[in-house]
Amino acid sequence: MTKIAVEIAGIKMKNPVLAASGCYGFGREYNQLYDISRLGGIMTKGTTLEPKLGNPTPRLAETPAGMLNSIGLQNPGVDKVILEEIPWLRTFDVACIVNISGYSIEEFEIIAERLDGVSGVDGLEVNISCPNVKGGGMAFGTDPHTAALVVKRVKAKTKLPLIVKLSPNVTAITEIAKAVENAGADAVSLINTLLGMVIDIKQRKPILANTMGGLSGPAVKPIAVRMVYQVYTAVEIPIIGMGGITTFEDAVEFMLAGASAVAIGAGNFTDPFAPLKVIDGLEKWLEQEGIKDVREIIGGCK
Amino acid sequence: MVVSIKASILENKKILPDFYRLKIAVPQISKTAVPGQFVMIKTSSTLDPLLRRPISLHRINRDVGTIELVYQVLGKGTILLSEMVQGELEVMGPLGNGFSWQQSFKRTAIVGGGCGIAPLLTLAEHLIGNGQEVHVLLGAQNKEKLLNEADFKELGCKVLVATDNGSSGRKGFVTEILEELISTTNLDQVYCCGPLPMTNGVIKLTKSKMIPCQVSLEERMACGIGACLGCVCQVRNEDGTIGYKRVCHEGPVFNASELIFEKD
Numbered sequence A: 001m002t003k004i005a006v007e008i009a010g011i012k013m014k015n016p017v018l019a020a021s022g023c024y025g026f027g028r029e030y031n032q033l034y035d036i037s038r039l040g041g042i043m044t045k046g047t048t049l050e051p052k053l054g055n056p057t058p059r060l061a062e063t064p065a066g067m068l069n070s071i072g073l074q075n076p077g078v079d080k081v082i083l084e085e086i087p088w089l090r091t092f093d094v095a096c097i098v099n100i101s102g103y104s105i106e107e108f109e110i111i112a113e114r115l116d117g118v119s120g121v122d123g124l125e126v127n128i129s130c131p132n133v134k135g136g137g138m139a140f141g142t143d144p145h146t147a148a149l150v151v152k153r154v155k156a157k158t159k160l161p162l163i164v165k166l167s168p169n170v171t172a173i174t175e176i177a178k179a180v181e182n183a184g185a186d187a188v189s190l191i192n193t194l195l196g197m198v199i200d201i202k203q204r205k206p207i208l209a210n211t212m213g214g215l216s217g218p219a220v221k222p223i224a225v226r227m228v229y230q231v232y233t234a235v236e237i238p239i240i241g242m243g244g245i246t247t248f249e250d251a252v253e254f255m256l257a258g259a260s261a262v263a264i265g266a267g268n269f270t271d272p273f274a275p276l277k278v279i280d281g282l283e284k285w286l287e288q289e290g291i292k293d294v295r296e297i298i299g300g301c302k
Numbered sequence B: 001m002v003v004s005i006k007a008s009i010l011e012n013k014k015i016l017p018d019f020y021r022l023k024i025a026v027p028q029i030s031k032t033a034v035p036g037q038f039v040m041i042k043t044s045s046t047l048d049p050l051l052r053r054p055i056s057l058h059r060i061n062r063d064v065g066t067i068e069l070v071y072q073v074l075g076k077g078t079i080l081l082s083e084m085v086q087g088e089l090e091v092m093g094p095l096g097n098g099f100s101w102q103q104s105f106k107r108t109a110i111v112g113g114g115c116g117i118a119p120l121l122t123l124a125e126h127l128i129g130n131g132q133e134v135h136v137l138l139g140a141q142n143k144e145k146l147l148n149e150a151d152f153k154e155l156g157c158k159v160l161v162a163t164d165n166g167s168s169g170r171k172g173f174v175t176e177i178l179e180e181l182i183s184t185t186n187l188d189q190v191y192c193c194g195p196l197p198m199t200n201g202v203i204k205l206t207k208s209k210m211i212p213c214q215v216s217l218e219e220r221m222a223c224g225i226g227a228c229l230g231c232v233c234q235v236r237n238e239d240g241t242i243g244y245k246r247v248c249h250e251g252p253v254f255n256a257s258e259l260i261f262e263k264d
Helices: A079-088 A105-115 A136-140 A144-154 A173-182 A217-235 A248-257 A274-289 B077-082 B120-129 B147-153 B174-184 B194-209
Strands: A004-010 A011-013 A016-017 A039-045 A060-063 A064-071 A095-100 A121-129 A164-165 A186-189 A193-197 A213-216 A239-242 A261-263 B003-016 B019-025 B038-041 B055-062 B066-072 B088-095 B107-114 B133-140 B156-165 B189-193 B215-216 B232-235 B242-246 B253-255
Touching: A011 A060, A011 A095, A016 B066, A039 A105, A060 A213, A064 A105, A064 A217, A079 A095, A079 A105, A095 A105, A095 B120, A105 A121, A121 A144, A121 A213, A136 A144, A144 A164, A144 A173, A213 A217, A217 A239, A217 A248, A239 A248, A248 A261, A248 A274, A261 A274, B003 B077, B019 B077, B038 B066, B055 B088, B055 B120, B066 B077, B107 B120, B107 B174, B107 B194, B120 B133, B120 B147, B120 B189, B133 B147, B133 B174, B147 B156, B156 B174, B174 B194, B189 B194, B194 B215
Parallel strands: A016 A039, A016 A261, A039 A095, A095 A121, A121 A164, A164 A186, A186 A239, A239 A261, B107 B133, B107 B189, B133 B156, B189 B215
Antiparallel strands: A004 A011, A060 A064, A064 A213, A193 A213, B003 B019, B003 B088, B019 B066, B038 B055, B038 B088, B055 B066, B215 B253, B232 B242
16 A cells, blocks of 8 residues: 655645645635535635735736636735635645735734634645745745745744745845744745746737736746756755646656655646546555555655 | 536537537537537647637537537637537536526517627527517628527517628617616516626616626636636625625526626
8 A cells, every 4th residue: 555645744635635625725716616624735825914806917927738727816804814714724634735825924924823822724835936926925925035934933923834935036046045944934835936928919018007027827837847956956845746747647746856745736727627637646656656655656766 | 416427529610700619419418508618619629729619509409408508709719610410429417507587577578689689589589488588689790790690580689780880780789679668668677698898888777777687707717617717707795795706606597687898
């Protein structure tokens, strides 16, 4: 019997496959199609202190083997998430990691404080890398000092494990990873989306109302794998790898690069059953390879 | 209940220069689907294009377990779809909130423009089946792009047409015909699906005449089931504040009274 359970920053997961933040809401929609407790974990929609309307439309633009989004963190705010989403999600046997996003360090602190001790929340994913909001978002994640400061201050407000979501829109992701590790991060997740742009040549203007957006999907996968590989050599804390995963082979690739678990984002849109296929495929592959425990392949790239 | 399954292609046929009609066997969807709902279709076995295409239901053939979709070939995804002539394709649905009507309705009008006409045929079928007098006003650029005129007539609808160049029906806009119809006929409800300028015109007109209007909207979609928040539209909430609703989930059919358009 092959073991596929993993534990990241003290969060136990029955398998190493999660739903990535922003692509999966709080799980309600996909639960119409399959039991979401099949997953190792769910990283919720980015949650802010106040309710956010998000950006004007169009918010989506398709690109070769990828897509740009500029949702702008539309969410009901942390209080409503605690009141309406977490109690529902808690009824499922699946790790619940709440993605939190602040427009200031103080906001990050308040959100973390409110979620601390909330039953059903297993960890926080600290989003210092959203490319689609002004005054914050990605700005926190592109400077090692600011990134470390956010982590340190949030850490002081909660006992929950902190997974820090890193931005790929930096020159040296290892510097940011090391900075947040030193500041107390329990794990890192990467990559968030890459800042991109698509122009409609007929109208000679950007397709996205917000001009730029975050690129995700298989188009970004080699960049994500490279960054996981680099970060694995730079830090001791576990990595949740993501960026363009659609198959179990992709998941294996990320784990060989150094990820302890993987998350599926845009892949859900191509095939809503993608996470289940990745879990099943991974398990079969491990059996075929004669590997007894999925953890053996982490960082196994020669 | 939403399902995501493989469905056999029964027909995928060009019906007008830019339009195809796709018929698939999918009883799991046809048994619960209502007019105005849509499906997400995977158009490629590769990862490019990445996203499924939202296409509204053109006909729901519950008795034989099939659905029909009419789509316009516009880009990579729909070109690939038009090339699928046999075998299976992956489809998710039925999705979204459809059109609604009441038993008490006596007379209704359906206003459609361009490929927005496609989802209105199944609506007309249901309204006629409900014993209503159904006026159908169709708009298109020209005769070659005018969908389903004969199909609506066959159902027993009263059909009027407007084209931009006058190649079929009146030369002008479908909203002009609607204005005349409203002045002579008492309508319980107007249903609308088409390009934004047309939709906008229909909403303004029905609002000024105090006629309830349901509008089906189109938006770029990624997940199609309400998770990604990519396809929202602006609405006025009950408390007067402005918010966003998901075209794929609370829509694609909305009451016109809650929608906020740029030109309001």
